[in-house]
Amino acid sequence: MEGEETVTCLTTNEIKALAKPEFAANPEKFYPTETFAKMGYSRAQCGICKNHYWRCTEEKVTCGDSNCDGSYSFIGKGLAKDGKYWTF
């Protein structure tokens, strides 16, 4: 299966790393909107921390941060007896 690429979502940090020179030069104004749109990404707001992030699938509802992904996964699935979330 060599040569095949799996499409994965990039985290905000990964995207920022890709665009580092531009971000470094103009971190607040620059956002490669067109580039990411062409790549199939869309702008979305994290359902947990409310930060904005880029996503490549409508199914993704968090920014990709481990805290947010973890919390979302456990919503509605109950808490451990001590009141803490289960962790892997």
Ligand SMILES: [Zn+2]
């Ligand atoms: Zn988040």
